[in-house]
Amino acid sequence: MALLDVERVSMRFGGIVAVNEASLSVESGSITGLIGPNGAGKTTLFNVVTGLQPVASGRIRFRGRDVTHASPNSRAKAGMARTFQRLEAFGSLTVRENVLVASEIHAGVPSWFRRRSNGVDELLERVGLTRYAGQRADSVPTGVARLLELARALAIQPRLLLLDEPSSGLDETETGHFGALLREVAADGCAVLMVEHDMQLVMGVCEYIHVLEFGKVIARGDPAQIRSDRTVQVAYLGFGDTPDEHTLQLPPVGAT
Missing domain, CATH: 3.40.50.300 (P-loop containing nucleotide triphosphate hydrolases)
Structure with missing residues (x-):
């Protein structure tokens, strides 16, 4: 099946x-x-x-x-995880924070108190976003924002x-x-x-x-x-x- x-x-x-x-x-x-x-x-x-x-x-x-x-x-x-034609990143958060939010929501409420990275930095490196990690999501080029959406989707381990x-x-x-x-x-x-x-x-x-x-x-x-x-x-x-x-x-x- x-x-x-x-x-x-x-x-x-x-x-x-x-x-x-x-x-x-x-x-x-x-x-x-x-x-x-x-x-x-x-x-x-x-x-x-x-x-x-x-x-x-x-x-x-x-x-x-x-x-x-x-x-x-x-x-x-x-x-199931997806990305959209229209970019849907949290513009006021950094690239890393966007991925971290996705990871922590997937992990559940208790993770908000532990503030674990859940492999976010490794995921950013894998997708090729390490150099943009500290930049606001609304300031990065469109191509980078596309990769950010991919990283956020992968953060929930789909x-x-x-x-x-x-x-x-x-x-x-x-x-x-x-x-x-x-x-x-x-x-x-x-x-x-x-x-x-x-x-x-x-x-x-x-x-x-x-x-x-x-x-x-x-x-x-x-x-x-x-x-x-x-x-x-x-x-x-x-x-x-x-x-x-x-x-x-x-x-x-x-x-x-």
Whole structure:
């Protein structure tokens, strides 16, 4: 059984179907991509999986338990952690304090009296934020803030990490470091589900990819299968009906 199973989930905003009977699964220790054009429903599906928005139909199972109607807090306690498209750091706190707050909340109320670091400094070093540890979160560059969100999510020691456009604001070098870090996280047994528009990153780190269009999963497979899928090329990449192999600009599988 997969760590996460999303089974024929639908979600509506009034008469608009934002997620249309979407199904996907994520295995422990794997990196799974969720891609699609803007407005395809990727973030909405994340919100449904994490409990921020209710399902209209379908079922969500996490670690073998039905969490379809569970609260966001209970899902987080069970081991779900996520980042957001819009940066959500505590701007008046330092980078280190942001991660420490996440760690202590996860550890429970008694930790507030002990003020333990809970490996925060080690986590900052792992993510590459040590030099920014003492800076206010609202003063760091966007790419650094993205890494801060990742560090905060990892501070709760998740079983499933959901990342919404995590490479936005990262330069090429930072993206390469980020991809290597994701592989380390997965190697430690954590499952990663990632919404991302950087196809070089997706093709380089994801073992399996789901493609969403108008809220519906239109393709799924490993990177090589997705790269050669004509439906994906037309719907997601905007190619016309006549193939032109000179226009196919997806990066090769494994490129980072």
